[in-house]
Amino acid sequence: MAQTPTLAEESGSTPFSSSQSITLRIARYNPQHDSVKSFMEFQIPYEKWTTVLEAILEVKKHFDHSVAVRYSCRQATCGSCGMIINGKPRLACFTKISELNSNVITVEPMNNFPIIRDLAVKFDRLFDTHHKIKPYLIRNDTEITTNTKEFLQSPEELEQYIQFSNCIKCGLCNSACPTMATDSSFVGPQALAQAYRYVADSRDKGKDNRLKIIDDSHGIWRCHFAGSCSQVCPKGVDPAMGIQLLRGYMLGFRS
Amino acid sequence: MRESIIMKIHYGTALAAIALVAVHILMRLTQGFAESLEYDSVIANYKFLPYAGMLEIILILLSIHGFNGLRVILLELKQGQRYEKAVSYGCVAAMITLIAYGSRTIIMVNTGMT
Numbered sequence: 066m067a068q069t070p071t072l073a074e075e076s077g078s079t080p081f082s083s084s085q086s087i088t089l090r091i092a093r094y095n096p097q098h099d100s101v102k103s104f105m106e107f108q109i110p111y112e113k114w115t116t117v118l119e120a121i122l123e124v125k126k127h128f129d130h131s132v133a134v135r136y137s138c139r140q141a142t143c144g145s146c147g148m149i150i151n152g153k154p155r156l157a158c159f160t161k162i163s164e165l166n167s168n169v170i171t172v173e174p175m176n177n178f179p180i181i182r183d184l185a186v187k188f189d190r191l192f193d194t195h196h197k198i199k200p201y202l203i204r205n206d207t208e209i210t211t212n213t214k215e216f217l218q219s220p221e222e223l224e225q226y227i228q229f230s231n232c233i234k235c236g237l238c239n240s241a242c243p244t245m246a247t248d249s250s251f252v253g254p255q256a257l258a259q260a261y262r263y264v265a266d267s268r269d270k271g272k273d274n275r276l277k278i279i280d281d282s283h284g285i286w287r288c289h290f291a292g293s294c295s296q297v298c299p300k301g302v303d304p305a306m307g308i309q310l311l312r313g314y315m316l317g318f319r320s
Numbered sequence: 321m322r323e324s325i326i327m328k329i330h331y332g333t334a335l336a337a338i339a340l341v342a343v344h345i346l347m348r349l350t351q352g353f354a355e356s357l358e359y360d361s362v363i364a365n366y367k368f369l370p371y372a373g374m375l376e377i378i379l380i381l382l383s384i385h386g387f388n389g390l391r392v393i394l395l396e397l398k399q400g401q402r403y404e405k406a407v408s409y410g411c412v413a414a415m416i417t418l419i420a421y422g423s424r425t426i427i428m429v430n431t432g433m434t
Protein backbone atom coordinates (compact mmCIF):
# COMPACT_ATOMS: atom_id res chain seq x y z
CA MET A 66 0.00 0.00 0.00
CA ALA A 67 1.31 3.39 -0.92
CA GLN A 68 2.19 5.38 2.12
CA THR A 69 0.79 8.88 2.49
CA PRO A 70 3.67 11.17 3.36
CA THR A 71 3.70 12.57 6.86
CA LEU A 72 3.79 16.33 7.25
CA ALA A 73 7.54 16.24 7.75
CA GLU A 74 8.16 14.42 4.47
CA GLU A 75 6.02 16.70 2.41
CA SER A 76 7.72 17.87 -0.74
CA GLY A 77 8.87 21.43 -0.93
CA SER A 78 10.70 21.53 2.36
CA THR A 79 14.46 21.91 2.37
CA PRO A 80 16.16 18.56 2.88
CA PHE A 81 17.99 19.12 6.14
CA SER A 82 20.87 16.66 6.19
CA SER A 83 23.20 19.07 7.89
CA SER A 84 24.81 18.56 11.24
CA GLN A 85 24.98 22.30 11.75
CA SER A 86 22.22 24.00 13.67
CA ILE A 87 21.34 27.39 15.04
CA THR A 88 19.08 28.69 17.77
CA LEU A 89 16.21 30.58 16.17
CA ARG A 90 14.59 33.08 18.54
CA ILE A 91 11.18 34.20 17.32
CA ALA A 92 9.41 37.23 18.82
CA ARG A 93 5.87 36.35 19.89
CA TYR A 94 3.35 39.09 20.52
CA ASN A 95 -0.38 39.33 20.17
CA PRO A 96 -1.59 42.89 20.83
CA GLN A 97 -5.00 41.54 21.79
CA HIS A 98 -3.80 39.87 24.96
CA ASP A 99 -0.05 40.38 25.45
CA SER A 100 1.43 43.42 27.11
CA VAL A 101 5.03 42.64 26.18
CA LYS A 102 6.89 40.79 23.46
CA SER A 103 8.29 37.39 24.44
CA PHE A 104 10.69 35.07 22.60
CA MET A 105 10.42 31.37 21.75
CA GLU A 106 13.59 29.43 20.95
CA PHE A 107 14.00 26.58 18.50
CA GLN A 108 17.01 24.50 17.41
CA ILE A 109 17.00 24.42 13.62
CA PRO A 110 19.43 22.48 11.41
CA TYR A 111 20.57 24.36 8.34
CA GLU A 112 22.56 24.12 5.12
CA LYS A 113 24.75 26.72 3.47
CA TRP A 114 21.77 27.85 1.40
CA THR A 115 19.02 27.79 4.05
CA THR A 116 17.28 31.14 4.39
CA VAL A 117 15.85 32.64 7.57
CA LEU A 118 12.36 32.33 6.05
CA GLU A 119 12.90 28.59 5.49
CA ALA A 120 13.98 28.23 9.11
CA ILE A 121 10.82 30.02 10.30
CA LEU A 122 8.66 27.83 8.05
CA GLU A 123 10.43 24.78 9.49
CA VAL A 124 9.32 25.94 12.94
CA LYS A 125 5.75 26.35 11.67
CA LYS A 126 5.83 22.89 10.11
CA HIS A 127 7.32 20.91 12.97
CA PHE A 128 7.08 22.86 16.21
CA ASP A 129 4.51 25.61 16.35
CA HIS A 130 2.15 26.35 13.51
CA SER A 131 0.76 29.44 15.22
CA VAL A 132 3.81 31.64 14.45
CA ALA A 133 2.46 34.52 12.35
CA VAL A 134 4.67 35.44 9.38
CA ARG A 135 3.85 37.00 6.02
CA TYR A 136 5.56 35.69 2.89
CA SER A 137 4.77 34.76 -0.67
CA CYS A 138 7.39 34.72 -3.43
CA ARG A 139 10.44 33.50 -1.46
CA GLN A 140 12.65 35.30 -3.98
CA ALA A 141 12.86 38.96 -2.89
CA THR A 142 10.14 40.04 -5.29
CA CYS A 143 6.84 40.39 -3.42
CA GLY A 144 8.14 42.45 -0.50
CA SER A 145 6.16 40.49 2.12
CA CYS A 146 8.78 39.02 4.43
CA GLY A 147 10.53 42.08 5.87
CA MET A 148 11.52 41.68 9.51
CA ILE A 149 14.29 42.56 11.94
CA ILE A 150 16.89 39.80 11.75
CA ASN A 151 19.66 40.03 14.33
CA GLY A 152 18.86 43.70 14.84
CA LYS A 153 18.75 44.80 11.21
CA PRO A 154 15.75 45.13 8.88
CA ARG A 155 16.09 42.46 6.15
CA LEU A 156 14.01 40.21 3.90
CA ALA A 157 13.78 36.77 5.54
CA CYS A 158 13.71 35.04 2.15
CA PHE A 159 16.80 36.92 0.97
CA THR A 160 18.93 36.38 4.07
CA LYS A 161 20.87 33.15 4.38
CA ILE A 162 21.53 31.84 7.87
CA SER A 163 25.15 31.19 6.87
CA GLU A 164 25.75 34.86 6.01
CA LEU A 165 24.76 36.03 9.49
CA ASN A 166 27.82 34.40 11.14
CA SER A 167 25.96 33.74 14.37
CA ASN A 168 24.76 30.68 16.27
CA VAL A 169 21.74 32.58 17.49
CA ILE A 170 19.31 34.20 15.08
CA THR A 171 16.69 36.54 16.49
CA VAL A 172 13.72 37.52 14.34
CA GLU A 173 11.40 40.36 15.33
CA PRO A 174 8.66 42.33 13.57
CA MET A 175 9.74 45.47 11.67
CA ASN A 176 10.05 48.69 13.67
CA ASN A 177 7.76 51.65 12.91
CA PHE A 178 4.89 49.37 11.84
CA PRO A 179 1.99 48.34 14.10
CA ILE A 180 2.16 44.62 14.91
CA ILE A 181 -0.72 42.38 13.85
CA ARG A 182 0.80 39.31 15.51
CA ASP A 183 4.35 37.97 15.97
CA LEU A 184 6.26 38.85 12.77
CA ALA A 185 3.31 40.15 10.74
CA VAL A 186 2.85 43.93 10.67
CA LYS A 187 0.26 46.34 9.25
CA PHE A 188 1.20 48.04 5.97
CA ASP A 189 -1.64 50.61 5.90
CA ARG A 190 0.61 53.61 6.50
CA LEU A 191 3.10 52.55 3.80
CA PHE A 192 0.35 52.00 1.25
CA ASP A 193 -1.28 55.34 2.18
CA THR A 194 1.93 57.35 1.81
CA HIS A 195 2.84 55.48 -1.38
CA HIS A 196 -0.56 56.26 -2.81
CA LYS A 197 -0.32 59.89 -1.68
CA ILE A 198 2.62 60.68 -3.99
CA LYS A 199 0.61 59.49 -7.05
CA PRO A 200 2.72 56.49 -8.11
CA TYR A 201 1.74 56.49 -11.77
CA LEU A 202 2.50 58.52 -14.89
CA ILE A 203 0.51 61.74 -14.92
CA ARG A 204 -0.33 63.13 -18.36
CA ASN A 205 -3.40 63.98 -20.39
CA ASP A 206 -2.80 61.76 -23.40
CA THR A 207 -2.48 58.00 -23.36
CA GLU A 208 -0.58 55.45 -25.40
CA ILE A 209 -3.37 52.91 -25.46
CA THR A 210 -5.90 54.70 -27.64
CA THR A 211 -5.66 54.49 -31.40
CA ASN A 212 -3.80 57.22 -33.29
CA THR A 213 -1.32 57.66 -30.45
CA LYS A 214 2.24 56.42 -30.40
CA GLU A 215 4.00 54.71 -27.54
CA PHE A 216 5.94 57.08 -25.32
CA LEU A 217 9.52 56.58 -26.39
CA GLN A 218 12.38 56.96 -23.98
CA SER A 219 16.11 57.00 -24.62
CA PRO A 220 18.44 54.76 -22.59
CA GLU A 221 19.75 57.94 -20.91
CA GLU A 222 16.24 58.97 -19.88
CA LEU A 223 15.58 55.47 -18.54
CA GLU A 224 18.82 55.66 -16.56
CA GLN A 225 17.45 58.66 -14.63
CA TYR A 226 14.93 56.60 -12.67
CA ILE A 227 15.31 52.86 -13.40
CA GLN A 228 17.12 52.12 -10.13
CA PHE A 229 14.21 53.61 -8.18
CA SER A 230 11.64 51.51 -10.02
CA ASN A 231 13.10 48.37 -8.40
CA CYS A 232 11.20 49.12 -5.18
CA ILE A 233 9.14 46.12 -4.01
CA LYS A 234 7.37 48.05 -1.18
CA CYS A 235 8.85 45.81 1.48
CA GLY A 236 9.00 48.70 3.96
CA LEU A 237 12.50 47.90 5.25
CA CYS A 238 13.56 51.50 4.59
CA ASN A 239 10.62 52.89 6.57
CA SER A 240 11.46 50.45 9.36
CA ALA A 241 15.06 51.72 9.51
CA CYS A 242 14.21 55.44 9.31
CA PRO A 243 14.70 57.38 12.58
CA THR A 244 12.18 60.08 11.61
CA MET A 245 9.52 57.41 10.99
CA ALA A 246 10.03 56.28 14.60
CA THR A 247 8.82 59.55 16.12
CA ASP A 248 6.90 61.44 13.42
CA SER A 249 3.64 59.58 12.83
CA SER A 250 2.77 61.88 9.90
CA PHE A 251 6.12 61.64 8.05
CA VAL A 252 5.74 60.51 4.44
CA GLY A 253 8.79 58.22 4.73
CA PRO A 254 11.70 57.12 2.51
CA GLN A 255 9.71 54.55 0.52
CA ALA A 256 7.16 57.08 -0.76
CA LEU A 257 9.80 59.78 -1.27
CA ALA A 258 11.95 57.43 -3.37
CA GLN A 259 8.86 56.68 -5.47
CA ALA A 260 8.06 60.38 -5.80
CA TYR A 261 11.52 60.75 -7.33
CA ARG A 262 11.00 57.68 -9.55
CA TYR A 263 8.01 59.37 -11.24
CA VAL A 264 9.29 62.96 -11.18
CA ALA A 265 12.48 61.84 -12.96
CA ASP A 266 10.58 59.86 -15.62
CA SER A 267 10.70 61.77 -18.91
CA ARG A 268 7.17 60.55 -19.78
CA ASP A 269 5.66 62.02 -16.62
CA LYS A 270 4.07 65.47 -16.48
CA GLY A 271 3.10 65.50 -12.81
CA LYS A 272 6.27 66.96 -11.34
CA ASP A 273 4.84 70.20 -9.91
CA ASN A 274 1.85 68.37 -8.48
CA ARG A 275 4.01 65.74 -6.80
CA LEU A 276 6.59 68.21 -5.46
CA LYS A 277 3.76 70.18 -3.87
CA ILE A 278 2.46 67.04 -2.12
CA ILE A 279 5.81 66.30 -0.46
CA ASP A 280 6.52 69.99 0.35
CA ASP A 281 4.67 69.74 3.64
CA SER A 282 5.59 70.12 7.32
CA HIS A 283 5.74 66.31 7.50
CA GLY A 284 7.11 65.86 3.99
CA ILE A 285 10.56 65.67 2.41
CA TRP A 286 12.19 68.23 4.75
CA ARG A 287 11.81 65.91 7.73
CA CYS A 288 14.59 63.73 6.28
CA HIS A 289 17.82 64.45 8.21
CA PHE A 290 20.25 62.51 6.05
CA ALA A 291 20.63 59.48 8.37
CA GLY A 292 20.89 57.22 5.30
CA SER A 293 19.70 54.07 7.10
CA CYS A 294 17.02 53.54 4.44
CA SER A 295 19.63 53.03 1.73
CA GLN A 296 21.72 50.74 3.93
CA VAL A 297 18.88 48.27 4.42
CA CYS A 298 17.18 48.36 0.99
CA PRO A 299 17.45 44.84 -0.48
CA LYS A 300 16.87 46.08 -4.05
CA GLY A 301 19.55 48.75 -4.27
CA VAL A 302 16.98 51.53 -4.57
CA ASP A 303 18.91 54.10 -2.46
CA PRO A 304 15.96 56.16 -1.15
CA ALA A 305 18.35 58.61 0.58
CA MET A 306 19.80 59.60 -2.80
CA GLY A 307 16.31 59.91 -4.29
CA ILE A 308 15.39 62.30 -1.48
CA GLN A 309 18.45 64.48 -2.08
CA LEU A 310 17.79 64.53 -5.83
CA LEU A 311 14.19 65.58 -5.15
CA ARG A 312 15.48 68.33 -2.86
CA GLY A 313 17.59 69.46 -5.80
CA TYR A 314 14.38 70.27 -7.73
CA MET A 315 12.95 72.12 -4.75
CA LEU A 316 16.07 74.17 -4.04
CA GLY A 317 16.48 75.10 -7.71
CA PHE A 318 19.55 72.96 -8.51
CA ARG A 319 17.63 70.76 -10.98
CA SER A 320 14.71 71.38 -13.24
CA MET B 321 4.28 79.42 4.55
CA ARG B 322 5.41 76.59 2.29
CA GLU B 323 7.85 74.27 4.03
CA SER B 324 10.41 74.60 1.19
CA ILE B 325 10.53 78.37 1.69
CA ILE B 326 11.01 77.94 5.45
CA MET B 327 13.81 75.45 4.87
CA LYS B 328 15.51 77.69 2.30
CA ILE B 329 15.53 80.37 5.01
CA HIS B 330 16.83 77.77 7.49
CA TYR B 331 19.79 76.80 5.25
CA GLY B 332 20.36 80.43 4.17
CA THR B 333 20.54 81.72 7.75
CA ALA B 334 22.97 78.90 8.61
CA LEU B 335 25.30 79.82 5.71
CA ALA B 336 25.13 83.54 6.42
CA ALA B 337 25.78 82.87 10.11
CA ILE B 338 28.96 80.93 9.28
CA ALA B 339 30.37 84.00 7.50
CA LEU B 340 29.29 86.55 10.09
CA VAL B 341 30.20 84.46 13.15
CA ALA B 342 33.67 84.03 11.57
CA VAL B 343 34.05 87.81 11.38
CA HIS B 344 32.73 88.09 14.95
CA ILE B 345 35.32 85.59 16.22
CA LEU B 346 38.15 87.29 14.28
CA MET B 347 37.18 90.64 15.80
CA ARG B 348 37.30 89.11 19.27
CA LEU B 349 40.80 87.75 18.57
CA THR B 350 42.12 91.30 18.20
CA GLN B 351 42.05 91.53 22.00
CA GLY B 352 42.82 89.21 24.86
CA PHE B 353 39.78 87.27 26.11
CA ALA B 354 39.56 88.93 29.56
CA GLU B 355 40.26 92.34 28.06
CA SER B 356 37.49 91.98 25.49
CA LEU B 357 34.98 91.34 28.28
CA GLU B 358 35.88 94.50 30.24
CA TYR B 359 33.01 96.95 30.71
CA ASP B 360 34.48 99.77 28.64
CA SER B 361 35.52 97.45 25.89
CA VAL B 362 32.03 95.90 25.61
CA ILE B 363 30.40 99.36 25.56
CA ALA B 364 32.88 100.52 22.90
CA ASN B 365 32.01 97.55 20.71
CA TYR B 366 28.30 98.25 20.90
CA LYS B 367 28.93 101.92 20.10
CA PHE B 368 30.91 101.03 16.97
CA LEU B 369 27.88 100.90 14.69
CA PRO B 370 29.11 98.66 11.83
CA TYR B 371 30.11 96.00 14.38
CA ALA B 372 26.96 96.45 16.48
CA GLY B 373 24.93 96.17 13.26
CA MET B 374 26.66 92.90 12.44
CA LEU B 375 25.93 91.55 15.92
CA GLU B 376 22.29 92.51 15.41
CA ILE B 377 22.22 90.63 12.11
CA ILE B 378 23.78 87.54 13.74
CA LEU B 379 21.15 87.79 16.46
CA ILE B 380 18.35 87.85 13.89
CA LEU B 381 19.84 85.07 11.74
CA LEU B 382 20.46 82.68 14.63
CA SER B 383 17.14 83.41 16.33
CA ILE B 384 15.33 82.52 13.11
CA HIS B 385 17.52 79.46 12.52
CA GLY B 386 17.49 78.24 16.10
CA PHE B 387 13.77 78.59 16.74
CA ASN B 388 12.85 77.14 13.38
CA GLY B 389 15.15 74.22 14.27
CA LEU B 390 13.31 73.89 17.57
CA ARG B 391 9.98 73.94 15.68
CA VAL B 392 11.23 71.07 13.49
CA ILE B 393 12.30 69.03 16.52
CA LEU B 394 8.96 69.61 18.27
CA LEU B 395 6.92 68.77 15.15
CA GLU B 396 8.72 65.45 14.91
CA LEU B 397 8.33 64.73 18.60
CA LYS B 398 4.54 64.83 18.74
CA GLN B 399 1.75 65.30 16.21
CA GLY B 400 -1.72 66.78 16.35
CA GLN B 401 -3.40 69.81 14.80
CA ARG B 402 -3.64 71.97 17.93
CA TYR B 403 -0.18 71.00 19.17
CA GLU B 404 1.42 71.77 15.79
CA LYS B 405 -0.26 75.15 15.59
CA ALA B 406 0.88 76.01 19.12
CA VAL B 407 4.46 74.94 18.27
CA SER B 408 4.55 77.06 15.10
CA TYR B 409 3.12 80.23 16.67
CA GLY B 410 5.07 79.66 19.90
CA CYS B 411 8.37 79.47 18.03
CA VAL B 412 7.65 82.64 16.03
CA ALA B 413 6.73 84.43 19.28
CA ALA B 414 9.91 83.22 21.02
CA MET B 415 11.96 84.25 17.96
CA ILE B 416 10.54 87.80 18.06
CA THR B 417 10.96 88.04 21.84
CA LEU B 418 14.63 87.03 21.69
CA ILE B 419 15.37 89.44 18.84
CA ALA B 420 13.59 92.25 20.71
CA TYR B 421 15.47 91.53 23.94
CA GLY B 422 18.87 91.40 22.20
CA SER B 423 18.17 94.53 20.18
CA ARG B 424 17.17 96.33 23.36
CA THR B 425 20.76 95.99 24.69
CA ILE B 426 22.29 97.47 21.54
CA ILE B 427 19.74 100.30 21.41
CA MET B 428 20.19 101.12 25.10
CA VAL B 429 23.96 101.49 24.71
CA ASN B 430 23.60 103.66 21.65
CA THR B 431 20.99 105.96 23.16
CA GLY B 432 23.14 106.54 26.21
CA MET B 433 20.94 104.59 28.63
CA THR B 434 23.88 102.84 30.30
Ligand code: HEM
Binds near residue numbers: 334382387392
Ligand atom coordinates in the same frame (compact mmCIF):
# COMPACT_ATOMS: atom_id res chain seq x y z
C1 HEM C 1 26.53 78.63 11.65
C2 HEM C 1 26.55 77.35 11.95
C3 HEM C 1 25.33 76.50 11.70
C4 HEM C 1 25.06 75.78 10.59
C5 HEM C 1 25.92 75.64 9.34
C6 HEM C 1 23.80 75.11 10.81
C7 HEM C 1 23.18 74.27 9.90
C8 HEM C 1 22.02 73.57 10.13
C9 HEM C 1 21.38 72.71 9.18
C10 HEM C 1 21.86 72.40 7.78
C11 HEM C 1 20.29 72.19 9.79
C12 HEM C 1 19.29 71.22 9.18
C13 HEM C 1 19.63 69.84 9.60
C14 HEM C 1 18.61 68.85 9.16
O1 HEM C 1 17.62 69.17 8.47
O2 HEM C 1 18.78 67.68 9.53
C15 HEM C 1 20.23 72.73 11.12
C16 HEM C 1 19.27 72.43 12.04
C17 HEM C 1 19.17 73.01 13.29
N1 HEM C 1 19.96 74.01 13.78
FE1 HEM C 1 21.59 74.77 12.91
N2 HEM C 1 23.30 75.47 12.03
C18 HEM C 1 24.21 76.33 12.62
C19 HEM C 1 24.10 76.94 13.85
C20 HEM C 1 23.06 76.75 14.73
C21 HEM C 1 22.92 77.44 16.02
C22 HEM C 1 23.90 78.45 16.58
C23 HEM C 1 21.77 76.98 16.59
C24 HEM C 1 21.15 77.35 17.92
C25 HEM C 1 20.76 78.56 18.13
C26 HEM C 1 21.20 75.98 15.67
C27 HEM C 1 20.04 75.28 15.91
C28 HEM C 1 19.52 74.32 15.07
C29 HEM C 1 18.41 73.48 15.40
C30 HEM C 1 17.66 73.49 16.73
C31 HEM C 1 18.19 72.66 14.28
C32 HEM C 1 17.10 71.60 14.16
C33 HEM C 1 17.66 70.24 14.34
C34 HEM C 1 17.62 69.46 13.06
O3 HEM C 1 16.84 69.76 12.15
O4 HEM C 1 18.39 68.49 13.00
N3 HEM C 1 22.00 75.89 14.56
N4 HEM C 1 21.28 73.58 11.31
Ligand code: SF4
Binds near residue numbers: 232258
Ligand atom coordinates in the same frame (compact mmCIF):
# COMPACT_ATOMS: atom_id res chain seq x y z
S1 SF4 D 1 13.00 51.43 -1.26
FE1 SF4 D 1 13.98 49.43 -0.90
S2 SF4 D 1 13.69 49.08 1.32
FE2 SF4 D 1 12.25 50.70 0.73
S3 SF4 D 1 10.32 49.64 0.29
FE3 SF4 D 1 11.42 49.87 -1.67
S4 SF4 D 1 12.60 47.95 -1.90
FE4 SF4 D 1 11.96 48.06 0.27
Ligand code: FES
Binds near residue numbers: 141144145146158
Ligand atom coordinates in the same frame (compact mmCIF):
# COMPACT_ATOMS: atom_id res chain seq x y z
S1 FES E 1 8.72 36.25 0.42
FE1 FES E 1 8.54 37.70 -1.20
S2 FES E 1 10.10 39.10 -0.70
FE2 FES E 1 10.43 37.54 0.75
